[in-house]
Amino acid sequence: MAATGSTGQMGETGAAPRVLPCGDAGLLVELSGLDEVLALHGALEDRPPAGVVDLVPAARTLLVRFDPLRTGPGEVERAVREAEPVPVQRKSGELVEVPVVYDGPDLADVAEHTGLSEPEVIAEHTATEWTVAFGGFAPGFGYLTGGSGRLDVPRRAESRTRVPTGAVGLAGTFSGVYPRSSPGGWQLIGHTDLAMWDVDRDPPALLRPGVRVRFVDVRGGGS
């Protein structure tokens, strides 16, 4: 099996992606990074192989779901390997300001894990511009990249059965905002009242891939 984790692009110039089975109706394509994921996603979206019903991009993987009555894993894998990646331009997308009250139940844990003080965690979170890389987890949930790198924390060992709407969290180097109450395992550092998802709004998702996000501390008050 091809090695993974090597840098470079897929295709003739770099390492071939690793393709893993997902039952009888999916293949998980493992790539070297987010840019490669989005490039393959772009290619398969432009020219969807027969029988492919959904594409789920994530940080290092693209899940290709297909109808097993119309195609098979061999054919889908061939289409994936033959796809010409469409390089992504990181567009200067729309900028959304998200007001946050930094009162999350995991703020102290995050501070401890990162070796920062709580005010420093807040300062790090508000200092950089984040970008929505991809969606997932729930409608309107955007995986935000572009943090300083100092806020790199594991998920909670046991996920919460109920995380409130608007909770602002961290996991790995990602940040995100829970668009509605749901179970979740991210470290919660604050909350916002801004609606991330409104099905009567067009488009319903505030945070779509490419949108830039700046978090604003609305209870900072020089503390």
Add this chain to the structure above:
Amino acid sequence: MTAVEVIATGPLSTVQDLGRPGNAGIGVGVSGAADRGALRSANRIVGNPEDAACVEVTLGGFAARASAPLTIAVTGAPCPVTVDGRAAAPHSVVRVPAGAEFRLGTPGRGLRSYVAVRGGIAVAPVLGSRSTDVLAGLGPEILRPHTVLPVGPPPEEFPVVDSVPVRPLPTDTVSLRVVPGPRDDWFTTDALETLLGERYTVTSECDRVGMRLDGPELPRSGVGELPSEGMMPGALQVPPTGTPTLFLADHPVTGGYPVIAVVLGSDVDKAAQARPGMRLRFTPSRR
């Protein structure tokens, strides 16, 4: 307009079709009937297109009144069906006169029954589907007494069968075929053998999102964090506690815990009919 007025819902009744594939980019999952085969079958009996919207009834208890003569069929978990108190057969064409009330009793086995109405449930679609996604909070509201469900115009096709034969649902142990992976290499070599050799019990934490299972732990071979990745119905995701969750129709689009194996699509339907307390047995799929 022909309509159905809900009188009672039992523990949970929702409108479902075959879901809304193709929206993962904005974090919207497929959703749809938990037992897709049963929904298709109900639609075929009444002459609907296979993907027409039906009512998914969890553990019976659904009752409704017809505003006009209706043709219905009940599939999935077999429950006693009555029309104005008179018994009707599941898995067959049932005529409901105007003003009559039809009721689903508690199924003797299985968990989810499907009520197809000729013409389909015609509530407004959201992102191309009439399914209620309970995790995402998308689609029609969960049904309540007094909800009025519009029924679409009858299709051109007429019902061609009076009833369809069905295999009885198991009452104790359900066998599900799995394909190992995609993350079986995150676990000790014994973990996959344990999964395939032992039985796992469905706990009471069991809904349209998935079912938490109880059974021998599946230890990981190392520490580390998996970046969130796409999930599927049938995925056996293993959180750090070591006991798996089996994802069903309303599973999250992505998840951050490794998936040791994925149940075959056709067997996810069987999993969706397993009640709390029942045991699951996972067998390797021959491919």
